[in-house]
Amino acid sequence: MGLHEWLVMPFGLTNAPSTFMRLMNHVLRAFIDFSKTFEIECDASGVGIGAVLTQDERPVAYFGEKLSGASLNYPVYDKEMYALIRSLETWQHYLRPKEFVIYSDHEALKFIKGQHKLNKRHAKWVEYLESFPYVIRYKKGKENVVADALSRRYTLLTTLDSKLLGFYHMKELYANDEDFGNMYAACENGSFEKFFRYEGFLFKENRLCIPQGSIRELFVLEAHSGGLMGHFGISKTLSTLHEHFYWPQMRRDVE
Structure with missing residues (x-):
């Protein structure tokens, strides 16, 4: 059961700070080896999305973001795809030069790209995705531990922040x-x-x-x-x- 289903106190909404994420990325950047292949794992959970950039299964950067506005109402596949697009935008300077691997949880890419007629949002996302040199590998949710945990922690904190003054x-x-x-x-x-x-x-x-x-x-x-x-x-x-x-x-x- 999602936490937001029972925490119903009428308190104000504020944005979660990103200091921790910036500091972690600053520290981890020193471990990046541009001779190795980058790998992305993404996940979406409730009101948050998360992603981790790895090399040889070792994290080199983290990304987390609170969903707002229209993105809050996206279906599961769209939230998964949105998490990927936002991580590509964040790390494009690492990813454009050479082929990288995308690991997917809910097979959002297969679902969206398999549609006969794309809506404007999906078409824009697919066009952006295709500007990158990627290969995709599907990973079961229980195997996608880092990205899943990241998005769930982010979701928990942002949900509490929106409910508790x-x-x-x-x-x-x-x-x-x-x-x-x-x-x-x-x-x-x-x-x-x-x-x-x-x-x-x-x-x-x-x-x-x-x-x-x-x-x-x-x-x-x-x-x-x-x-x-x-x-x-x-x-x-x-x-x-x-x-x-x-x-x-x-x-x-x-x-």
């Missing part, structure tokens, strides 16, 4: 938090065990760590009420929270 200030609580303070410090220069920082937030695998305080109560109450979908019992509430978030003793707080 001041959500981005939550990351200021980690340093002095009893549950996560030490782990947050340990992840300053990279991942530690299963924890890492993304956009200044602490994650355990793909679950957002929630520091102590009233924000935990808010998430429990919203998950328990089911938003506009009706009342959830303890088991369903815990399952909903566990899918997206992490904090010690979550079951105790739900019960």
Whole structure:
């Protein structure tokens, strides 16, 4: 179940900062070897798209973007294709000189290029795509781990930011938090065990760590009420929270 289906608090909308992405790309750029083949993996999830540029399966650049306007209502194939087009626009200076590989999740390219008559948007995308020297290989979603995780984390943060006023200030609580303070410090220069920082937030695998305080109560109450979908019992509430978030003793707080 998508997080936006039950977090229905009427708060304002702001854009997620891209500082983390810029810093990561600055660091990873040093590992680019222009004698090797570039590979792109893309994914779209909810309100966000993500892509990773690799060489020999090693990331050399990341891309993430929040969907807005008409793109929010694109069908799955269009969102997948849009993720590819935006990554091509972002990395065209790397990709135009020599042949590269595109890995696709939902086979968006096969679907769109297989239509007998393209609409204007699809025709524009295909024309742009064909200006690049690419080959395509299809990869199952479960194999497309990096791009999928990137887009899902981006989607989670942008969704919360659109629902919770001041959500981005939550990351200021980690340093002095009893549950996560030490782990947050340990992840300053990279991942530690299963924890890492993304956009200044602490994650355990793909679950957002929630520091102590009233924000935990808010998430429990919203998950328990089911938003506009009706009342959830303890088991369903815990399952909903566990899918997206992490904090010690979550079951105790739900019960």
